[in-house]
Amino acid sequence: MFSISDLAAWFADPVNWDGRYGLWFLLLEHVAITLAALLIATIVALPLGLAIGHTGRGEFLVIGLGSISRAVPTMGLLFALVLLWGVQLRDVSLLVALAAIAIPPLLAGTFAGVTTIPWGIRDSAKAQGMTGFQRVRYVEFPLATSSMIGGMRIAFIQVVSTVVLAPLVGLGGLGFGIVQGLALRNYSQVVASSLVIIVITIVGSQLLGWLQRRTDDRL
Amino acid sequence: MKLSRITALAVSITALVGLAGCATSEAPPTDPSIETIVIGSQAYYSNEIIAETYAQILEDSGYPVERKFSLGQRDVYIPALEAGEIDLIPEYTGNLLQFFDPAATETAADEVYTALGLALPEGLTAFTMSSATDQDSYNVTKEFADANSLVSIEDLAKVTGLTLGGAPELAERPYGPSGLLSVYGVTVEFQATGETTVDSLVAGIVDMANVYSADPRIEQLGLVTLSDPRGLFLASNVVPVASGVVSDYVAYLIDKVSAAMTAEDLVAMNVRSVDEKLSASVIAREWLLSKGLVK
Numbered sequence: 001m002f003s004i005s006d007l008a009a010w011f012a013d014p015v016n017w018d019g020r021y022g023l024w025f026l027l028l029e030h031v032a033i034t035l036a037a038l039l040i041a042t043i044v045a046l047p048l049g050l051a052i053g054h055t056g057r058g059e060f061l062v063i064g065l066g067s068i069s070r071a072v073p074t075m076g077l078l079f080a081l082v083l084l085w086g087v088q089l090r091d092v093s094l095l096v097a098l099a100a101i102a103i104p105p106l107l108a109g110t111f112a113g114v115t116t117i118p119w120g121i122r123d124s125a126k127a128q129g130m131t132g133f134q135r136v137r138y139v140e141f142p143l144a145t146s147s148m149i150g151g152m153r154i155a156f157i158q159v160v161s162t163v164v165l166a167p168l169v170g171l172g173g174l175g176f177g178i179v180q181g182l183a184l185r186n187y188s189q190v191v192a193s194s195l196v197i198i199v200i201t202i203v204g205s206q207l208l209g210w211l212q213r214r215t216d217d218r219l
Numbered sequence: 220m221k222l223s224r225i226t227a228l229a230v231s232i233t234a235l236v237g238l239a240g241c242a243t244s245e246a247p248p249t250d251p252s253i254e255t256i257v258i259g260s261q262a263y264y265s266n267e268i269i270a271e272t273y274a275q276i277l278e279d280s281g282y283p284v285e286r287k288f289s290l291g292q293r294d295v296y297i298p299a300l301e302a303g304e305i306d307l308i309p310e311y312t313g314n315l316l317q318f319f320d321p322a323a324t325e326t327a328a329d330e331v332y333t334a335l336g337l338a339l340p341e342g343l344t345a346f347t348m349s350s351a352t353d354q355d356s357y358n359v360t361k362e363f364a365d366a367n368s369l370v371s372i373e374d375l376a377k378v379t380g381l382t383l384g385g386a387p388e389l390a391e392r393p394y395g396p397s398g399l400l401s402v403y404g405v406t407v408e409f410q411a412t413g414e415t416t417v418d419s420l421v422a423g424i425v426d427m428a429n430v431y432s433a434d435p436r437i438e439q440l441g442l443v444t445l446s447d448p449r450g451l452f453l454a455s456n457v458v459p460v461a462s463g464v465v466s467d468y469v470a471y472l473i474d475k476v477s478a479a480m481t482a483e484d485l486v487a488m489n490v491r492s493v494d495e496k497l498s499a500s501v502i503a504r505e506w507l508l509s510k511g512l513v514k
């Protein structure tokens with residue numbers, strides 16, 4: 001039913017790489033969808049996490065959002081949004097559904113980054129007469145970066161593997177190769193697509209891990 | 220090895236004797252040693268309704284029935300059927316033929332049925348097929364059909380810039396973009412619309428879409444199904460497929476269901492499922508009653 005040599009032959013066939021549903025296009029699409037969802041999540045979670053960490057108000061949001069997002073199945077949310085907003089806006093629905101799973105880890109990472117800064121540092125910034133904005137911009141944000149990137153890493157791993165759902169609502173990405181391959185019983189294609197997703201996940205995760213270590217020594 | 224062969228022989232003889240007994244009697248069997256009949260179904264609401272009609276007509280004749288419904292796709296339940304974990308499942312001639320013989324070229328209903336009989340692995344039997352069909356078909360909106368005066372797939376040849384929506388696998392199916400071009404000279408750009416195929420058609424994201432012919436939405440949304448004069452699509456009639464030895468009386472009962480079920484009946488039952496949100500068992504029961512197949 002499937003062998004390593006089939007898989008090698010699949011990768012070697014240029015037909016599988018070219019065209020609208022070829023590997024190259026799907027790969028770029030997969031990465032683009034992932035990055036777009038992470039960008040939206042960052043725009044929401046970063047300011048919110050900094051604000052909650054800075055003021056110490058609204059901590060329940062960090063825990064609450066985390067629990068809700070774990071309870072809501074992404075596939076259900078995606079289908080519900082597509083039904084609600086119509087099929088024309090299915091790409092928006094997909095990005096919102098993906099952002100919904102990316103926001104909680106980013107929020108938690110940002111919040112934890114700010115609150116774990118030693119009190120002495122935050123207090124001395126205040127004692128020097130820095131305004132609230134200055135403390136966020138020059139003290140809390142830089143020192144929380146490492147933890148933020150940690151949250152981003154978790155968000156990335158979850159989003160990059162959930163983009164696979166996109167073809168169910170008629171959008172692309174590497175999930176196409178899996179959904180189509182299963183229906184056609186083309187297991188080489190299924191395994192090849194999965195392998196590429198695994199490679200993206202490992203590369204992206206290592207990259208973020210490296211960035212996290214580089215910002216670690218700020219504290 | 221030798222012992223198991225003898226056991227197998229003994230079992231077959233017993234089965235044959237049992238068969239002979241059943242063949243002559245048309246009265247509901249009363250033999251208490253009758254084995255439970257396990258009926259499966261795909262994870263497809265319409266298939267579940269058909270499976271329910273099989274289950275209920277058997278139960279009405281006193282057979283104990285076990286339902287193993289929503290078994291997913293063929294990859295999952297065909298091995299179970301071959302292993303004898305399921306005794307009976309409603310299938311579709313064309314799609315099942317394609318599963319066992321991807322290179323099959325037959326498209327007409329009778330040819331597909333004959334080819335299916337040959338393609339089925341040993342141990343599986345296709346009963347007489349029903350006239351009810353649930354097969355792939357190309358559909359356009361009423362407006363699009365009127366604007367381009369479309370009746371059959373042939374008429375699409377004069378339309379340019381067509382987009383075709385369907386499940387991702389349609390891209391590679393023989394009746395997909397390549398078949399449209401070679402059989403009808405129709406050039407389309409394929410867009411994998413997945414579960415949103417019908418919505419995408421109505422929203423104008425695609426011009427034509429592959430929808431199963433028994434889908435209630437064709438009627439509800441006033442879609443126009445393009446006729447297929449050159450036989451691009453495989454006919455896919457509802458056909459019960461059984462595993463191993465099934466008694467003649469069971470076959471007789473199931474054949475009665477297949478003979479009574481028309482394409483319109485199937486669509487009507489699907490409409491009830493989608494519109495009235497009735498359970499498969501209620502829909503099947505009322506249909507069997509309306510046909511006088513159960514009391």
